[in-house]
Amino acid sequence: MEKFKIEEHNHSLQKEHQRRFEFIASEVSNTEAIIQNLMNFQVAIPSWALGTGGTRFGRFPGGGEPRNLEEKIEDIGMLHVLNNSSGAISLHIPWDIPENASHIKALAAQHGLKFDAMNSNTFQDQPGQELSYKYGSLQNVNKAVRKQAIDHNIEVIKYGIELGSESLTVWLSDGSCFPGQLNFRKAFQNMLESLEEIYAALPNDWKMFLEYKAFEPNFYSTTVGDWGQSFNFVNKLGPKAFTLVDLGHHLPNANIEQIVSLLLMEGKLGGFHFNDSKYGDDDLTVGSIKPYQLFLIFNELVEGMDAKGMNHANGIGWMIDASHNVKDPLEDLLQSVEAIMITYAQALLVDRTKLQEAQNNNDVVTAQEILQQAFRTDTRALVAEARLRSGAALNPLTIFRNEKVREGLIKQRGLKTFATGL
Ligand code: LRH
Ligand code: MN
Numbered sequence: 047m048e049k050f051k052i053e054e055h056n057h058s059l060q061k062e063h064q065r066r067f068e069f070i071a072s073e074v075s076n077t078e079a080i081i082q083n084l085m086n087f088q089v090a091i092p093s094w095a096l097g098t099g100g101t102r103f104g105r106f107p108g109g110g111e112p113r114n115l116e117e118k119i120e121d122i123g124m125l126h127v128l129n130n131s132s133g134a135i136s137l138h139i140p141w142d143i144p145e146n147a148s149h150i151k152a153l154a155a156q157h158g159l160k161f162d163a164m165n166s167n168t169f170q171d172q173p174g175q176e177l178s179y180k181y182g183s184l185q186n187v188n189k190a191v192r193k194q195a196i197d198h199n200i201e202v203i204k205y206g207i208e209l210g211s212e213s214l215t216v217w218l219s220d221g222s223c224f225p226g227q228l229n230f231r232k233a234f235q236n237m238l239e240s241l242e243e244i245y246a247a248l249p250n251d252w253k254m255f256l257e258y259k260a261f262e263p264n265f266y267s268t269t270v271g272d273w274g275q276s277f278n279f280v281n282k283l284g285p286k287a288f289t290l291v292d293l294g295h296h297l298p299n300a301n302i303e304q305i306v307s308l309l310l311m312e313g314k315l316g317g318f319h320f321n322d323s324k325y326g327d328d329d330l331t332v333g334s335i336k337p338y339q340l341f342l343i344f345n346e347l348v349e350g351m352d353a354k355g356m357n358h359a360n361g362i363g364w365m366i367d368a369s370h371n372v373k374d375p376l377e378d379l380l381q382s383v384e385a386i387m388i389t390y391a392q393a394l395l396v397d398r399t400k401l402q403e404a405q406n407n408n409d410v411v412t413a414q415e416i417l418q419q420a421f422r423t424d425t426r427a428l429v430a431e432a433r434l435r436s437g438a439a440l441n442p443l444t445i446f447r448n449e450k451v452r453e454g455l456i457k458q459r460g461l462k463t464f465a466t467g468l
Contacts, residue, residue, distance in 0.1 A: 088364065125442075254280075376451070
């Protein structure tokens with residue numbers, strides 16, 4: 047997307063934006079601080095979510111999907127030009143192996159992108175793979191299967207080192223589908239032993255994120271099934287191991303904001319996979335189903351990170367993990383990043399002194415009023431102003447459509463292209 051097109055777009059929206067920005071700036075005391083925080087805040091885009099997702103019931107590709115890692119980097123680069131908040135890629139191996147790592151690293155840098163957490167994959171059997179992960183990987187009763195999975199994770203770390211990544215996300219589908227299938231204790235011990243070998247292979251400045259999930263693809267037990275189990279593992283592993291919270295990985299009605307607060311308190315909240323869901327791991331657009339829950343989570347993030355003096359921009363791995371069944375993948379990702387920025391700005395609006403006072407006085411009504419005052423504040427003009435000041439588009443989705451980006455990609459790549467990933 048050429049710079050002049052963005053300038054033209056911003057010029058056409060400037061007057062309306064200025065009116066909205068002056069209004070919110072007149073309402074909000076810490077406008078400049080919020081805009082600076084927004085400009086620093088970068089969300090990593092998953093390399094596995096640039097094509098159309100699907101379910102076992104069907105997949106409906108929309109065309110123009112990236113055919114290789116280079117084209118995925120171009121697509122993320124384009125998102126970053128439009129919102130200047132998507133400055134990192136999270137790669138999934140082997141879906142996106144950087145055949146020529148220095149070339150890939152240079153290409154990403156050209157697009158202003160760096161590599162966030164690497165993701166290993168021992169939840170699928172790859173063509174030619176010697177031993178199957180049907181009954182699990184790091185927990186498997188068969189030591190040889192565990193070794194194969196450990197070696198894969200160490201290989202993923204090597205790719206990450208070449209690309210300048212500094213973290214490994216381990217999500218394990220390991221578990222059981224029926225009572226009696228698994229000895230839970232031995233599965234835990236096998237998995238801990240395996241994770242210890244992977245942990246020992248981490249460079250000194252690296253982090254390991256252990257992602258938990260309640261169910262799917264196993265439907266009776268999951269060996270890293272909730273925050274408590276992940277927390278137990280990462281505490282036993284050591285200071286480089288942290289828990290990763292994927293918003294879609296909880297049992298119904300779980301209080302995710304409380305989990306976030308406690309993991310932050312313990313210094314063990316390492317990363318986030320942002321998405322939204324109504325039922326299971328639906329991987330829907332961030333903020334599309336439960337925007338108030340997302341606000342309550344960001345409220346705990348800001349409160350907890352400030353309590354620990356953590357830098358908001360790089361204290362935690364901010365990543366999206368979504369799958370697009372009916373939306374254009376790039377429009378969906380633009381909406382997700384926008385929802386994250388809007389909600390982060392709302393959390394920065396919370397009057398924490400007044401909230402603490404209300405909490406100390408058990409003034410429950412005032413406490414709710416303070417939170418909802420922030421949640422009911424339209425921060426879109428603040429987010430747009432942050433983009434404007436960083437040379438991005440005032441309204442990324444509008445210019446994406448007006449410039450017919452998808453049509454251009456279909457012309458360039460064809461209708462029937464297939465992007466690796468979910
Ligand atoms: C598992 C998960 C994990 C990824 C996969 C693509 O549900 O959230 O983060 O490895 O999706
Ligand atoms: Mn995830």
